[in-house]
Amino acid sequence: MTDRAASLRNRLNKNLARLSSWRQRDGVTCFRAYDRDIPEVPLAIDVYEGEDGLRRLQVVAFAPRHGGGAGFVAEVEALARVAGEALGADADRVYAQVRERERGGSVEADDAAASASSFFVREGAGRFLIRMGARRDPGLFLDHRTTRRLVAEACVGRSLLNLFAYTGSFSVHAALAGARRTTSVDLSASTVRWAADNLAANGLAPGDHRVVADDVFAFLEGEGDRYDVIVLDPPSVSRSRRASRDLDVQRDHALLLRRCVARLRPGGAIWFSTNLRTFSLAPLPASLVVEEVTATTVPPDFHERPHRCFRIVPRG
């Protein structure tokens, strides 16, 4: 075993011990086991334990600036095997992928479901369909586990607009907590179907819990309804011929927030989140109270700050 592999194995064992009481207390079965802890081992490793009790791993390797070449890929494969052994996942349930650079986010490819392994996981009261493959995100971003709980608590008896909804996980938790209605908007038709599958898997009726395949800018322009809670969780950048315009969260967040404020009911709140590491919040109108809640929303299994999150409320 190489030095790097041995360091990874030791660190995984340490992390498992560190996270054990938190995972038991909160019933956490899907978690980040390794978060670029050691600079020489630039991996993020997520464990997804299915309802069937089997563990699958998503291992993401961040390639050096000028690409790592075949040697880097071979080493990632070897490290992924070590991770599988340490974390109790069979080799054929370990999915490794190399990312050239930190990914800004994109519109999910409509053919992305091909050749992926599908299974259900539990998070709190919710069930979620995970599709794991070497070239895709599995359908549940673990860094927003706590945000989902906080948003769900804010949605009891209220309405939720979930923008850039991806597989609808905020909507599922909100609906299970007692949201009166939810609307989940995402540009990708296959992702919206996935959100509908997640809602159905939790016994949530499509009449009250709507999914919409649309560009968020176009949707907000045409939407007449108002909502008590709005989740705005855009990718850092997104370009698609199906969208009315390109998205750049740094450039566009003030505009998106203005449009969201216009769709908010009195007493409502916007939860805005971004993964962009270099993000800086634009000056917003004095009529808005802005509270950064990142310290509360980042869960204990992440130590590279994975997102920033703001709760934005019009002054009453």
Ligand SMILES: C[S@@+](CC[C@H](N)C(=O)[O-])C[C@H]1O[C@@H](n2cnc3c(N)ncnc32)[C@H](O)[C@@H]1O
């Ligand atoms: C970062 S993910 C959102 C994560 C989601 N909020 C969650 O917590 O699971 C970004 C999503 O935005 C969608 N997207 C990208 N550009 C879009 C646009 N212009 N309008 C609507 N959705 C878009 C992508 O298809 C993708 O599902």
